[in-house]
Amino acid sequence: MSRAASDYDESDVRIRPNRRGSRPRSKNRPAHEDALPGMVLGVDRGRYHVRVAAGVGGDTRGERIVTAMRARELGRKGIVVGDRVALVGDTGGGPDALARIVRVEPRTSVLRRTADDTDPVERVIVANADQLCVVVALADPAPTPRLVDRCLVAAYDAGMDPLLVLTKSDLTPPDDFLATYAPLEVPVVVTATTGGGFSGLDDLRDRLRGRVSVLVGHSGVGKSTLVNALVPDALRATGRVNAVTGRGRHTSSSAIALELPDAEGWVVDTPGVRSFGLAHVSVDRIIDHFPDLAAGTAECPRGCTHDEPDCALDAYVSSGAAGPAGPARLESLRRLLRARSGGSPED
Numbered sequence: 094m095s096r097a098a099s100d101y102d103e104s105d106v107r108i109r110p111n112r113r114g115s116r117p118r119s120k121n122r123p124a125h126e127d128a129l130p131g132m133v134l135g136v137d138r139g140r141y142h143v144r145v146a147a148g149v150g151g152d153t154r155g156e157r158i159v160t161a162m163r164a165r166e167l168g169r170k171g172i173v174v175g176d177r178v179a180l181v182g183d184t185g186g187g188p189d190a191l192a193r194i195v196r197v198e199p200r201t202s203v204l205r206r207t208a209d210d211t212d213p214v215e216r217v218i219v220a221n222a223d224q225l226c227v228v229v230a231l232a233d234p235a236p237t238p239r240l241v242d243r244c245l246v247a248a249y250d251a252g253m254d255p256l257l258v259l260t261k262s263d264l265t266p267p268d269d270f271l272a273t274y275a276p277l278e279v280p281v282v283v284t285a286t287t288g289g290g291f292s293g294l295d296d297l298r299d300r301l302r303g304r305v306s307v308l309v310g311h312s313g314v315g316k317s318t319l320v321n322a323l324v325p326d327a328l329r330a331t332g333r334v335n336a337v338t339g340r341g342r343h344t345s346s347s348a349i350a351l352e353l354p355d356a357e358g359w360v361v362d363t364p365g366v367r368s369f370g371l372a373h374v375s376v377d378r379i380i381d382h383f384p385d386l387a388a389g390t391a392e393c394p395r396g397c398t399h400d401e402p403d404c405a406l407d408a409y410v411s412s413g414a415a416g417p418a419g420p421a422r423l424e425s426l427r428r429l430l431r432a433r434s435g436g437s438p439e440d
């Protein structure tokens with residue numbers, strides 16, 4: 094059986110003499126011009142589940158999930174949920190079809206999981222997401238501010254916008270929590286399941302629209318309840334993504350991307366992720382998110398941690414230069430700076 098041109102990958106090109114003579118492949122011409130673009134929805138034991146949209150790259154087939162493996166030419170480069178990739182080979186998406194990922198497009202963001210005892214390497218868990226939804230129950234279980242702070246730092250570091258999703262407001266009103274977080278000016282959505290209804294869900298949908306959002310939170314905060322309300326066929330969609338192994342979302346330890354109805358965006362559920370590697374996060378990455386305070390660091394000693402007696406920010410905010418919210422903002426900034434280190438990774 095003859096292979097279609099799209100079946101050849103970089104390694105073929107290298108070992109075969111060029112049919113048109115010795116002219117080398119142009120550096121500017123991307124390999125696999127006719128490869129199909131797709132988005133990685135799930136990863137499982139070296140197999141990638143890639144969503145290929147209908148009608149991309151002149152392709153006339155409908156939307157489908159294609160199982161793929163990495164092409165040898167990619168080397169050890171990681172491929173994670175959210176990655177935009179290019180596929181060649183059998184991209185039909187049938188039960189036995191196996192395509193090859195020949196390219197991973199540059200990422201717009203990377204969210205990292207912390208190293209732990211069983212895995213000393215910090216790993217990227219989701220690529221290209223633009224919003225980190227920190228799901229916190231107002232009660233049962235009680236909020237863990239330290240975890241919330243760590244999530245906010247992770248979002249800032251990853252280049253993602255944070256969103257606080259406060260669940261179970263039927264059990265405890267959000268006022269105390271909101272007071273603590275108001276100086277950070279992070280958007281908040283408050284939800285509750287009450288008497289068969291689900292308040293706050295429309296606000297949440299508005300916030301998710303048109304974005305790729307990662308949901309993180311402690312066990313029991315109501316993340317599955319949210320996902321099931323947002324993506325009515327979440328279980329089915331997850332089943333499709335996990336069809337190869339038959340694993341369901343509750344036993345999967347890796348992230349899974351689920352599309353919101355009417356193609357209104359994506360939510361990435363991260364069942365096993367409760368901690369982030371933050372030790373590497375620089376002070377500057379965090380200060381960037383406090384533009385009102387950034388100017389005040391000009392007078393700081395070199396290498397200032399902004400959490401030490403000589404820090405110029407104290408004088409800056411007392412002078413009123415950062416406005417009336419300055420002192421509370423500085424206090425919040427320092428809390429986030431401290432959240433980077435110490436504590437157990439599950440905090």
Ligand SMILES: Nc1nc2c(ncn2[C@@H]2O[C@H](COP(=O)(O)OP(=O)(O)OP(=O)(O)O)[C@@H](O)[C@H]2O)c(=O)[nH]1
Binds near residue numbers: 286313315
């Ligand atoms: N009172 C109240 N209970 C809720 C609310 N949302 C979820 N719950 C309950 O909280 C419990 C945990 O919800 P889940 O959705 O399973 O929580 P989860 O975060 O997915 O937990 P894991 O599956 O362990 O990760 C369930 O008993 C839910 O019915 C809410 O808004 N109010």
Ligand SMILES: [Zn+2]
Binds near residue numbers: 394397404405406
């Ligand atoms: Zn300083």
